[in-house]
Amino acid sequence: MDTQSAPLDKQAIADFLTRHPNFFNDFPALLTELHIPHPHGTHAVSMSERQLIAMRDKVRMLENKLAELIQFGEENDGISDKLHALTLALLASRTPQDALAALGLHLREGFAVPHHAARVWNLPAGSVPGLAEPVSPAARAGIEAMATPVCGPLAFSEAGDWFGEVTPHLRAFASIPLRAAVTAAPIGVLVLASEEPKRFYAGMGTLYLERLGQLVGAALVRMQD
Numbered sequence: 001m002d003t004q005s006a007p008l009d010k011q012a013i014a015d016f017l018t019r020h021p022n023f024f025n026d027f028p029a030l031l032t033e034l035h036i037p038h039p040h041g042t043h044a045v046s047m048s049e050r051q052l053i054a055m056r057d058k059v060r061m062l063e064n065k066l067a068e069l070i071q072f073g074e075e076n077d078g079i080s081d082k083l084h085a086l087t088l089a090l091l092a093s094r095t096p097q098d099a100l101a102a103l104g105l106h107l108r109e110g111f112a113v114p115h116h117a118a119r120v121w122n123l124p125a126g127s128v129p130g131l132a133e134p135v136s137p138a139a140r141a142g143i144e145a146m147a148t149p150v151c152g153p154l155a156f157s158e159a160g161d162w163f164g165e166v167t168p169h170l171r172a173f174a175s176i177p178l179r180a181a182v183t184a185a186p187i188g189v190l191v192l193a194s195e196e197p198k199r200f201y202a203g204m205g206t207l208y209l210e211r212l213g214q215l216v217g218a219a220l221v222r223m224q225d
Contacts, residue, residue: 079208082110083215090219096128099219103190113192113199115170117162120178120188120220130162135189143189149176149209152202159191172200176209178217187217 017023024030089102100118107113119135120128135143139156146155154160155175160167170193177186190213194200 079111082106083208083211085110086212087215090215093219094223096131096220096223099216099223100128100131103216107192113194115163115166115193116190117159117193118178118188118190118216119162122187131188143175143177144186146175146177146186149174149206149213151175151200151204151206151209154191159189162191163193169195171195171197174200174206174209176213178213178220180214180217180221182214184217187221190216 086102086106089106090099093099093102103118104116107116118131119133120131121135121140136158139158142156151174152172154173159173159175160170163170172194174192176190176192178188178190179186192200192209
């Protein structure tokens with residue numbers, strides 16, 4: 001018969017210590033007598049020192065996370081300010097041409113988006129150069145099926161012709177349905193484009209792009225009334 005003790009299960013030990021938080025109060029000497037390998041070196045440290053190192057690592061991780069959240073918050077504040085400025089410009093616009101001019105200015109100077117194109121399919125043909133150009137039924141159906149903006153490759157190929165000679169140099173796109181309200185059907189589409197491959201990418205957040213589409217859509221619908 002083998003009398004040697006079976007090796008203790010690590011998880012069982014961890015569970016025991018979790019269930020008995022007073023264990024080290026009953027055996028306080030263990031806190032100084034036990035030595036554990038240093039997590040960032042080769043020497044050993046006491047358990048109390050190891051706990052201190054763990055706390056410092058946790059604090060450092062939380063500080064990094066806080067800095068990241070602050071950065072995201074500042075970036076979002078900046079985007080909100082730019083979107084607000086565009087909103088005021090659209091409200092001041094009296095014609096679709098004015099709205100398009102304001103949109104182009106703020107996209108270039110505020111959002112650093114060098115190229116854009118828009119189409120609206122409930123305007124009289126030729127009423128607004130560019131904006132009222134026809135869109136194929138297939139492309140229109142695809143746009144109307146978009147629940148959110150589509151980023152990355154161009155969502156529908158015919159939009160490539162909307163950018164003229166710069167088209168071969170474009171690498172990233174954001175196709176944004178134009179809606180007059182959050183739940184309204186699209187009245188058109190706004191396509192943003194950039195030569196930078198990572199400017200718009202699949203999986204990126206689209207909240208502000210959705211709001212942009214709603215602002216432009218609402219402004220254009222208002223001008224048709």
